[in-house]
Amino acid sequence: MADVKDDVIEMLKELTELTILDEGDPQSFRVRAYENAAHGIGAFAGDLAALDLKGLQAIDNVGKSTAEKIRELLTSGKVAKLEALRAKHPASVVALMRLPGVGPKAVKKLREELDVQSLDDLRAALAAHRLAELKGFGPKSEAKLAESLARLDASGAVTRTPISVALPVANRLVARLLEVPGVTHAETCGSLRRFSETVGDIDVVVVAKDAAVVMDAVVAMPVVDRVLGRGDTKTSVVTPRGLQIDVRVVAAHQLGAALLYFTGSKSHNVKLRTRALARGMTLNEYALTMVEGGKVVASETEEQIYAALGLPFISPLLREDCGELEAAEAGILPKPLGPIVGDFHLHTSMSGDGHSTLEEMVAGARARGYRAMAVTDHAEGTVSGVGRERFLEQRAKIRALQAQLGDSFKLLHGVELNIGRDGELDYDLEFRRGFDWCLASVHDHLTLDRAAQTKRVVAAMRDPTVRMIGHLTARMIGGRPPIDLDSDAVLAAAEETGTALEINGALPRLDLSVDWQRRAAGRRIDFVLDSDAHVVDELERARYAKLNAERAGTLPARVVNAGDGERLLAWLAAGKRGV
DNA sequence: GTCGTGAACGACATATACTATGTAGTATA
Numbered sequence A: 001m002a003d004v005k006d007d008v009i010e011m012l013k014e015l016t017e018l019t020i021l022d023e024g025d026p027q028s029f030r031v032r033a034y035e036n037a038a039h040g041i042g043a044f045a046g047d048l049a050a051l052d053l054k055g056l057q058a059i060d061n062v063g064k065s066t067a068e069k070i071r072e073l074l075t076s077g078k079v080a081k082l083e084a085l086r087a088k089h090p091a092s093v094v095a096l097m098r099l100p101g102v103g104p105k106a107v108k109k110l111r112e113e114l115d116v117q118s119l120d121d122l123r124a125a126l127a128a129h130r131l132a133e134l135k136g137f138g139p140k141s142e143a144k145l146a147e148s149l150a151r152l153d154a155s156g157a158v159t160r161t162p163i164s165v166a167l168p169v170a171n172r173l174v175a176r177l178l179e180v181p182g183v184t185h186a187e188t189c190g191s192l193r194r195f196s197e198t199v200g201d202i203d204v205v206v207v208a209k210d211a212a213v214v215m216d217a218v219v220a221m222p223v224v225d226r227v228l229g230r231g232d233t234k235t236s237v238v239t240p241r242g243l244q245i246d247v248r249v250v251a252a253h254q255l256g257a258a259l260l261y262f263t264g265s266k267s268h269n270v271k272l273r274t275r276a277l278a279r280g281m282t283l284n285e286y287a288l289t290m291v292e293g294g295k296v297v298a299s300e301t302e303e304q305i306y307a308a309l310g311l312p313f314i315s316p317l318l319r320e321d322c323g324e325l326e327a328a329e330a331g332i333l334p335k336p337l338g339p340i341v342g343d344f345h346l347h348t349s350m351s352g353d354g355h356s357t358l359e360e361m362v363a364g365a366r367a368r369g370y371r372a373m374a375v376t377d378h379a380e381g382t383v384s385g386v387g388r389e390r391f392l393e394q395r396a397k398i399r400a401l402q403a404q405l406g407d408s409f410k411l412l413h414g415v416e417l418n419i420g421r422d423g424e425l426d427y428d429l430e431f432r433r434g435f436d437w438c439l440a441s442v443h444d445h446l447t448l449d450r451a452a453q454t455k456r457v458v459a460a461m462r463d464p465t466v467r468m469i470g471h472l473t474a475r476m477i478g479g480r481p482p483i484d485l486d487s488d489a490v491l492a493a494a495e496e497t498g499t500a501l502e503i504n505g506a507l508p509r510l511d512l513s514v515d516w517q518r519r520a521a522g523r524r525i526d527f528v529l530d531s532d533a534h535v536v537d538e539l540e541r542a543r544y545a546k547l548n549a550e551r552a553g554t555l556p557a558r559v560v561n562a563g564d565g566e567r568l569l570a571w572l573a574a575g576k577r578g579v
Numbered sequence B: 001g002t003c004g005t006g007a008a009c010g011a012c013a014t015a016t017a018c019t020a021t022g023t024a025g026t027a028t029a
Helices: A004-021 A031-043 A055-056 A062-074 A079-087 A090-095 A104-114 A120-125 A139-155 A163-178 A209-219 A252-263 A266-278 A304-306 A322-328 A358-366 A388-408 A430-434 A452-463 A487-497 A515-522 A538-554 A567-572
Strands: A183-190 A201-207 A226-230 A234-238 A244-250 A281-283 A286-290 A296-298 A372-378 A410-418 A439-440 A466-470 A498-502 A527-530
Touching: A004 A031, A004 A062, A004 A090, A004 A104, A031 A062, A031 A244, A055 A062, A055 A244, A055 A252, A062 A079, A090 A104, A090 A120, A090 A430, A104 A120, A139 A266, A163 A183, A163 A201, A183 A252, A201 A209, A201 A252, A209 A226, A209 A244, A244 A252, A252 A304, A266 A281, A266 A322, A266 A498, A296 A304, A358 A372, A358 A388, A372 A388, A372 A439, A372 A567, A388 A410, A410 A527, A410 A567, A452 A466, A452 A487, A487 A515, A498 A538, A515 A538, A527 A538
Parallel strands: A201 A244, A372 A410, A410 A439, A439 A466, A466 A498, A498 A527
Antiparallel strands: A183 A201, A226 A234, A234 A244, A281 A286, A286 A296
């Protein structure tokens, strides 16, 4: 479903990049307009292909010109303006700008004065020491460009890093920083704090008495492959896998302003700063200050800064400039979800890929204060799945365990069914009815076309035993794409059949995505936050599912296992709607 | 480029750090 939208955003991003080159200014109005339009499209939850020019222009920051380009792209597959820019600035030239330290001005100069039109040309110019002739370039520039080129040859293009890779690195880094003498606070900011699916780098804000000590500690860490830059308060390093880490040291009384700034998003910050100026104040990463007289209004906490700007606290998860500032102003920010009270997708050592026992998983869930949980090992249709007898043995154990636990904890015997190529499910209807909880998921045949994928998923939803669909799109962030589904048809079927949709908290999945959840908003569809844990510590991942749901602004009333345990039990007892 | 006001045109433009150079470019949120 995301295909068309991704194509449009890709087109706008390319227009942005080429226009920066064309105008030699990364901040021109045209450039900003393309960026804003891409932003608006990103926040739009409908089907772009179904819209006419007028409909497209109703999207934020999409005007006549962009709407026409979108139609042009969707009908012909090409955009004349883009083609013209591509002809003028071929890919080999764009590649120059991707070199760290090279911007539009440098590219312009290299092309005009040295006829450098590609990385190869640049390599030759460097070898001949011709860069020294250029004003603004010196021996250091030469050395830096040569190193960038060599690194590019070695590692290929730079891509964004999936959150599943970046978050553990960031957590270890923060833990180490907290051990540095004099450090009283260390926190991950940037897109990781906003819980973006992929991140460009890791931003860490540190409070310490002596910044130099922190900088020394950072560059000495084993995770550091090389140092990009080091200043009095900011150091940038790169890991061996090419992930950039920026560490910034601030004073304790500036922490709020620093967190706000380094968390972003950029456009959220720009709007906040504009808002400050309109109120006679100026906001930077150190403080919110009166323009007249320079008196500091707020700096210590984010809450104080938002309050001084006449706003309630806005969760980092929402700071994407997707209407959160307007919602805050109107007092209609999405409410955070309550505590997680159950987990309905997890595996034990009974099936091939689980590593903790049933008892360990139950203990883990109880330790988290849950009221209920379903054990859902794989059915026989999955590689690591097991047959009927093993499940019946497990059921007996679960019943015995439930008897010990009493009413304080509801333990369901569940199963994760595999959705077959044509929507067929494991075992037979009668055997499936024997489970307390059936979830069904797609694990294979991931490249079927849209009609076939939609049909098999909807077929599974129509089964009376299937209470929930697990990781609906089967995507892996930074890995494999989502399966091709007709989102309207799938969501309509979920609503009609009363089949809940899982929000899977495994970091490589985060499935449903924010985009899908927003598409489902307004429909009567229940969501379940799950860990998909294969080992007891992974129960923690349900928290990531919760963050993802909050990021999407999914309503607490639609999430059955966050908030009130009794509400959850009532939902479980009610069974599948219409069955 | 978009947007809002008024039907063609003006407004839109945050704030800083670092680096290599001698004022500007690039990068970051």
